Amino acid sequence: MFCSLRRVPLVLLIILVLLVSSACSRAGQSGSAEASAGSGRAIQNKGSDTIVNLALAWAEAYREVQPDVSIAVTGGGSGTGIASLINGTVDIANASREMKESEKEEARANGFDPVEHLIAIDALAVIVNLENPVDRLTIDQLADIFTGRITNWKDVGGNDEDIVLVSRETNSGTHVYFLEEVVRKGEKDNTDIFAPQTLLMPSSVGITSEIQRNPRAIGYDGLGYVSEHEKMLEVAKDAQSPYVMPSVATGADGSYPIARGLFMYTAGEPTGAIADYIAWIKGPAGQQIVADLGFVPLTEE
Amino acid sequence: MDTAQAPPESLPNRRIGERIIEGVILVAGISTILIVALIFLFLLKEGINAFLDIPLRQLFGDRWYPIEGIYGLMPLLVGTTLVTIGAVIIAVPLGLVAAIYLGEFAPQWLREILKPLIEILAGIPSIVLGFLGWVALAPLIQNAGADTGLTAFTGSLLLAYMSLPTIISISEDALYAVPREYRDGALAIGATQWQTIWRVVLPAARSGLVIAVMLGIGRVIGETMGVLLVTGNAANMPAFGPGMFFNPVRTMTATIAAEMGEVAQGSLHYSVLFGIGLILFLITFVVNWLAARLVGVSGARTKVGGQV
Numbered sequence: 001m002f003c004s005l006r007r008v009p010l011v012l013l014i015i016l017v018l019l020v021s022s023a024c025s026r027a028g029q030s031g032s033a034e035a036s037a038g039s040g041r042a043i044q045n046k047g048s049d050t051i052v053n054l055a056l057a058w059a060e061a062y063r064e065v066q067p068d069v070s071i072a073v074t075g076g077g078s079g080t081g082i083a084s085l086i087n088g089t090v091d092i093a094n095a096s097r098e099m100k101e102s103e104k105e106e107a108r109a110n111g112f113d114p115v116e117h118l119i120a121i122d123a124l125a126v127i128v129n130l131e132n133p134v135d136r137l138t139i140d141q142l143a144d145i146f147t148g149r150i151t152n153w154k155d156v157g158g159n160d161e162d163i164v165l166v167s168r169e170t171n172s173g174t175h176v177y178f179l180e181e182v183v184r185k186g187e188k189d190n191t192d193i194f195a196p197q198t199l200l201m202p203s204s205v206g207i208t209s210e211i212q213r214n215p216r217a218i219g220y221d222g223l224g225y226v227s228e229h230e231k232m233l234e235v236a237k238d239a240q241s242p243y244v245m246p247s248v249a250t251g252a253d254g255s256y257p258i259a260r261g262l263f264m265y266t267a268g269e270p271t272g273a274i275a276d277y278i279a280w281i282k283g284p285a286g287q288q289i290v291a292d293l294g295f296v297p298l299t300e301e
Numbered sequence: 302m303d304t305a306q307a308p309p310e311s312l313p314n315r316r317i318g319e320r321i322i323e324g325v326i327l328v329a330g331i332s333t334i335l336i337v338a339l340i341f342l343f344l345l346k347e348g349i350n351a352f353l354d355i356p357l358r359q360l361f362g363d364r365w366y367p368i369e370g371i372y373g374l375m376p377l378l379v380g381t382t383l384v385t386i387g388a389v390i391i392a393v394p395l396g397l398v399a400a401i402y403l404g405e406f407a408p409q410w411l412r413e414i415l416k417p418l419i420e421i422l423a424g425i426p427s428i429v430l431g432f433l434g435w436v437a438l439a440p441l442i443q444n445a446g447a448d449t450g451l452t453a454f455t456g457s458l459l460l461a462y463m464s465l466p467t468i469i470s471i472s473e474d475a476l477y478a479v480p481r482e483y484r485d486g487a488l489a490i491g492a493t494q495w496q497t498i499w500r501v502v503l504p505a506a507r508s509g510l511v512i513a514v515m516l517g518i519g520r521v522i523g524e525t526m527g528v529l530l531v532t533g534n535a536a537n538m539p540a541f542g543p544g545m546f547f548n549p550v551r552t553m554t555a556t557i558a559a560e561m562g563e564v565a566q567g568s569l570h571y572s573v574l575f576g577i578g579l580i581l582f583l584i585t586f587v588v589n590w591l592a593a594r595l596v597g598v599s600g601a602r603t604k605v606g607g608q609v
Contacts, residue, residue: 076562077562077563079563080562080563083563083564083565086565106565162448164448164449169534169559169560170366170367170368170560170563171559171560171562171563176368191369193366193369193371194366196363196364196365196376196535196536196537196538197535197537197548197549198535199449199451199533199534199535199549200533200534200535200536200551200559201534202529202530202534202559209435210449210451213439213440213443213450214443214449214450216448216449217449
């Protein structure tokens with residue numbers, strides 16, 4: 001509903017899954033969500049908008065591997081996916097941030113321990129308009145910019161223009177990650193928040209389109225969503241550290257400072273089809289798709 | 302079984318039929334009021350905790366950041382107010398002037414073309430206009446010198462456009478309903494056409510015009526998806542002055558739409574969102590009440606036939 005063109009295949013997939021599942025239930029008794037995850041039923045997978053394209057690609061590819069397992073993927077944000085897992089309406093929640101302690105408690109109150117699966121790594125690119133002369137910033141400068149302590153580009157080596165801040169909505173895991181690791185610089189006792197004039201966009205497309213047309217804008221987005229129409233900035237952990245351009249390579253070797261794990265959560269240790277699916281995702285075939293979509297694959301440790 | 306054999310025109314049967322129809326109409330009439338009352342009670346039940354659990358000073362604070370438990374509603378109230386005032390300033394004069402042209406000056410054939418076209422405008426889904434505003438209008442505002450194209454003014458322009466069909470159509474109906482004798486009388490005692498319109502027709506159609514404006518304002522306050530796309534959704538308190546219209550704002554409706562999906566049922570954030578709904582409900586209520594006062598419930602109706 002937020003005009004994300006990227007979700008068109010998602011809608012088609014949902015329709016497909018509905019058709020398949022109705023066909024299955026006519027053929028035989030399909031299991032309820034509580035029943036063992038056997039063949040012929042849909043795995044419900046919901047959550048982070050950052051992961052949604054990846055999850056869709058996995059679900060499509062997995063149909064070749066296990067034709068009798070269908071996977072229904074929906075987005076909505078990390079918080080939405082986790083809330084659905086807690087409420088018992090999905091099998092796998094996608095999250096671009098770790099589950100909060102309060103959410104884990106809610107899950108335990110509903111009778112299960114959530115289990116975390118690291119499935120890929122995402123480098124968050126800081127992006128500006130192509131006309132913007134600024135090439136590089138430190139985390140400290142980014143924190144000052146996004147909290148509103150710096151409001152003019154000339155203070156960080158740019159033109160004498162106001163800075164327009166662009167962010168995802170607060171239900172986005174990307175927003176929370178950026179808040180904790182950049183705005184608060186990873187400091188636990190730091191209570192800084194985004195400046196009130198920050199534009200909150202309902203989708204990744206909202207961010208990139210504002211960046212593309214506004215020379216004063218600065219925003220952030222997952223590496224997989226950045227195109228050649230936006231300019232990525234080199235980021236340094238602090239003034240002494242080297243400036244690093246985000247890429248799959250710098251995300252994988254840990255030199256790029258704003259990279260984070262992407263997770264799937266299940267209600268308890270997964271079994272049956274769900275366990276097979278997650279194992280396949282973490283395997284070479286699944287991780288190849290991660291690399292193809294511009295995210296950072298897990299390295300074998 | 303017996304009724305089937307009875308002659309269709311018999312008096313008792315007709316009476317029963319009328320009774321049934323009267324009953325149905327009564328139920329229909331009461332049910333609308335009942336539903337509104339139930340909605341209000343539901344909002345109150347879900348939203349009241351927001352007003353009980355959060356200290357009022359925080360509730361009317363100037364910062365809205367719900368994921369950290371900061372629930373200041375002022376930026377949202379200011380956002381909705383700015384967007385609404387802007388839209389009213391643009392739409393009301395434009396709408397009334399258009400209605401006067403249509404009703405008093407336009408030749409019959411032109412009126413017959415324009416009126417249905419204007420009514421079609423009302424049918425365009427707001428998300429479509431919002432999308433147009435986002436793609437086409439926002440860059441214009443930005444090029445005009447604002448820091449970003451996503452501002453309260455962009456929202457006002459869009460909402461003014463959305464409310465224009467309502468305002469024009471209902472105002473024009475109100476003008477049309479003013480009896481011809483009023484105009485004839487005014488012209489006969491030597492008034493010009495403009496004097497006739499200004500001194501006679503407009504005052505006579507007053508109640509209908511007020512209703513037109515109020516329905517327009519209602520549409521503006523309640524509109525969600527359009528403004529969500531074009532106002533930037535920054536929970537911002539712009540400095541007071543004419544420049545404040547060119548800042549991004551976050552409206553109450555957009556806040557509910559953007560955040561309802563993420564909240565856990567029964568949480569404080571959930572209550573606050575319902576509390577915002579409650580405030581919107583009360584604002585609409587006050588707008589309607591003001592409309593009734595302005596129309597002058599007792600007097601205007603009997604004096605003038607002109608009604609919707």
